[in-house]
Amino acid sequence: xxxxxxxxxxxxxxxxxxxxxxxxxxxxxxxxxxxxxxxxxxxxxxxxxxxxxxxxxxxxxxxxxxxxxxxxxxxxxxxxxxxxxxxxxxxxxxxxxxxxxxxxxxxxxxxxxxxxxxxxxxxxxx
Numbered sequence: 001x002x003x004x005x006x007x008x009x010x011x012x013x014x015x016x017x018x019x020x021x022x023x024x025x026x027x028x029x030x031x032x033x034x035x036x037x038x039x040x041x042x043x044x045x046x047x048x049x050x051x052x053x054x055x056x057x058x059x060x061x062x063x064x065x066x067x068x069x070x071x072x073x074x075x076x077x078x079x080x081x082x083x084x085x086x087x088x089x090x091x092x093x094x095x096x097x098x099x100x101x102x103x104x105x106x107x108x109x110x111x112x113x114x115x116x117x118x119x120x121x122x123x124x125x126x
Contacts, residue, residue, distance in 0.1 A: 008032075008112075009028070010041060010046065015038035015040070016037065016038060019031065022038070064087075064116065066084060066085060066086065067083060067084065068083070068084040068116060068117075069081060069082075069083060069084075069116075069117040070082055070084050070096060070114045070115065070116060070117055071114070071115055071116075071117045072096070072109060072114060073113050073114065073115055074113050075109070075113060077107070077109070080100070081117060082096035082097055082098040082099070082107075083096065083097040083099075084096060084114075085097055085106065087111070088108065091111070093108045093109060093110055093111060094108065094109055094114055095107070095108050096109060096114065
């Protein structure tokens with residue numbers, strides 16, 4: 001079975017009341033928020049997601065090849081461009097080679113924080 005939204009949990013609770021507890025829950029990096037308020041997901045959307053998962057229709061992760069340019073989507077490295085090197089054995093994280101003016105480093109990121117970089121964008125920035 002594949003994870004539909006790696007790195008995300010859906011919690012039915014009073015998020016404003018429990019916001020700090022949610023933030024400090026093991027494995028939670030951040031709570032999706034808009035304007036400082038935790039985002040709400042409608043019951044209809046949750047039901048639609050349940051129907052999709054019950055029918056075994058999952059969203060497949062994007063397949064990267066070694067050497068593919070990628071962009072980091074969130075966290076302190078947001079918007080940095082790197083080169084895909086490999087997946088971790090559990091397929092939940094990926095190893096990226098980051099090159100900046102000051103250093104080159106290999107770093108691992110959750111798969112959900114990395115997306116393919118449009119080749120046209122890469123050529124324009126070169």
